[in-house]
Amino acid sequence: MLSKFFLCVLASAAGTFGSTLPKRAQFEASSYSSKNVIQTDFAIIGGGAAGTYAAIALKDQNKTFTLVETTNRLGGHTRTFRDPSTGAVVDFGVQIHLDAPIVRNFFSRLNTALSQVQLTDFGLPKYFDFTQRVALPNYVRGNVGPDYIAQLNKYSYLDDLNNLPAQVPSDLLLNFPDFAKKVGLSENSTEGGLNWPATPGDPLKTTALAILNDGNHVETAEFQGAGVHAANRDNSQIFRNALAEIQADVLLQSSIVAANRGPTPKSGVQLIANTPTGKKLICAKQLIIAFPYTPDQTNSFGLDSKEKSILSKISGKYFYGGVVNNTNLQAGVAYTNAGANTSFHAASLPGVVEIAPSVSPGYYFYWYNTVSPLTRPQIESATRDTIKFLQSQIAATTTASEPNFVDFQDFSPFHLGPGNSDIADGWYNKMKGLQGYRNTWYISSLFVVAATQVWNNTANMLPSIVGAANLH
Numbered sequence: 001m002l003s004k005f006f007l008c009v010l011a012s013a014a015g016t017f018g019s020t021l022p023k024r025a026q027f028e029a030s031s032y033s034s035k036n037v038i039q040t041d042f043a044i045i046g047g048g049a050a051g052t053y054a055a056i057a058l059k060d061q062n063k064t065f066t067l068v069e070t071t072n073r074l075g076g077h078t079r080t081f082r083d084p085s086t087g088a089v090v091d092f093g094v095q096i097h098l099d100a101p102i103v104r105n106f107f108s109r110l111n112t113a114l115s116q117v118q119l120t121d122f123g124l125p126k127y128f129d130f131t132q133r134v135a136l137p138n139y140v141r142g143n144v145g146p147d148y149i150a151q152l153n154k155y156s157y158l159d160d161l162n163n164l165p166a167q168v169p170s171d172l173l174l175n176f177p178d179f180a181k182k183v184g185l186s187e188n189s190t191e192g193g194l195n196w197p198a199t200p201g202d203p204l205k206t207t208a209l210a211i212l213n214d215g216n217h218v219e220t221a222e223f224q225g226a227g228v229h230a231a232n233r234d235n236s237q238i239f240r241n242a243l244a245e246i247q248a249d250v251l252l253q254s255s256i257v258a259a260n261r262g263p264t265p266k267s268g269v270q271l272i273a274n275t276p277t278g279k280k281l282i283c284a285k286q287l288i289i290a291f292p293y294t295p296d297q298t299n300s301f302g303l304d305s306k307e308k309s310i311l312s313k314i315s316g317k318y319f320y321g322g323v324v325n326n327t328n329l330q331a332g333v334a335y336t337n338a339g340a341n342t343s344f345h346a347a348s349l350p351g352v353v354e355i356a357p358s359v360s361p362g363y364y365f366y367w368y369n370t371v372s373p374l375t376r377p378q379i380e381s382a383t384r385d386t387i388k389f390l391q392s393q394i395a396a397t398t399t400a401s402e403p404n405f406v407d408f409q410d411f412s413p414f415h416l417g418p419g420n421s422d423i424a425d426g427w428y429n430k431m432k433g434l435q436g437y438r439n440t441w442y443i444s445s446l447f448v449v450a451a452t453q454v455w456n457n458t459a460n461m462l463p464s465i466v467g468a469a470n471l472h
């Protein structure tokens with residue numbers, strides 16, 4: 001019995017650091033029945049791309065872990081609508097990965113075949129101003145060109161903000177249109193940069209740093225023919241297969257409500273998780289944060305003043321998506337929102353970004369962008385109005401029908417980061433300096449955006465994380 005509770009026994013000793021007695025008692029194994037005490041090498045919080053990758057990689061290194069996830073599934077922003085009765089499958093979150101060894105290996109490890117993305121997979125665009133309710137038949141959106149790539153090459157550290165220099169060039173903190181004007185970007189490249197898909201917030205007020213970090217070398221390569229997705233068009237299959245394999249070590253519909261994180265590798269971390277089967281004490285050597293760590297989410301992790309001063313600066317943006325059928329829209333068309341009279345034809349907010357066809361005939365996915373939070377009924381109502389407008393635009397070839405909304409996801413908080421003055425003040429280096437502090441590591445999309453990069457970043461960090469656990 002003693003060996004079973006070894007980490008938690010140490011935990012009680014470590015808990016004497018700055019803890020009052022009642023608080024300490026909640027981290028003691030003796031306060032729980034043995035089935036509610038988990039001793040493990042790593043606690044992973046969040047089961048999206050980052051957390052799931054870490055879990056499988058640690059398992060393959062014969063390490064133990066417990067993964068805590070608030071929802072009832074793994075995958076996070078990878079979200080697939082599936083209707084077994086019709087066979088319909090619609091990826092309406094993450095859609096494209098880079099054709100790179102890390103992606104091929106991870107999909108192969110999880111028994112999921114890949115295929116090349118075709119340009120027509122998500123429909124061919126037709127442009128409308130969804131706010132002003134007008135068609136833009138003569139408009140074609142610009143794509144980024146060699147001058148945009150030249151800026152990516154010049155600031156290549158923007159692919160991964162782990163490498164951001166202490167002195168951030170002030171040009172990068174200009175809003176992208178001002179940056180584009182200053183460096184002489186073409187109209188096409190400026191429009192292309194402002195309109196990366198699945199980008200939250202007002203693009204006209206987004207910094208060059210954020211645009212180039214999002215639309216980086218990985219994203220541009222994916223859109224130039226090096227993109228892959230699950231061959232069966234169900235990108236969530238890797239996460240379902242992962243869950244089937246590791247479910248004994250996953251706590252779904254669970255969250256951390258209190259934490260005691262010691263100052264040295266020897267002290268480890270003790271976490272209390274609320275789970276569907278009651279409170280559990282998790283005693284781990286190291287804690288891996290793999291979820292959007294915004295201030296409203298961090299209360300339970302017992303931050304000290306140093307952590308608070310850095311982590312309190314993070315905020316995210318709002319972004320939503322869903323799946324709809326019975327639209328009577330034209331097959332193969334990606335109905336895309338563009339401003340009739342706005343700078344660089346940026347779509348007005350709030351609004352539907354696009355309503356695009358999926359691999360399953362009749363099923364469309366849509367994305368919704370707004371600068372302030374909205375509810376599912378508000379978004380579905382606005383999307384319904386947009387579809388009705390589109391039906392009216394193609395009345396000669398279609399009849400009006402009532403859209404049927406079959407799935408929805410709130411992707412917020414999305415594109416996490418601090419404000420401009422904090423970036424100028426070296427925030428990314430300070431955040432990097434928190435890695436490993438109090439046995440805690442941050443691996444989700446904070447420094448990088450795309451899943452391919454999240455996996456690379458996690459793979460790069462795991463040796464340090466495992467090394468810290470070995471010091472326990």
Ligand SMILES: Cc1cc2nc3c(=O)[nH]c(=O)nc-3n(C[C@H](O)[C@H](O)[C@H](O)COP(=O)(O)OP(=O)(O)OC[C@H]3O[C@@H](n4cnc5c(N)ncnc54)[C@H](O)[C@@H]3O)c2cc1C
Pocket residue numbers: 045046047048049050051068069070071074075076077078092093094095096097198254255256290291292297319321367411414443444445446449450451452454
């Ligand atoms: C609509 C959309 C489309 C995208 N398309 C692409 C694409 O095509 N290609 C690409 O590479 N990237 C795409 N991305 C970017 C995507 O965010 C990243 O690729 C990647 O999936 C992020 O992984 P993550 O693990 O950091 O975060 P997430 O995927 O957000 O996972 C975080 C997980 O943590 C869980 N969680 C949250 N709070 C807690 C808590 N308190 N306790 C426990 N668990 C918690 C969440 O439920 C979630 O499962 C897209 C994003 C969106 C929103």
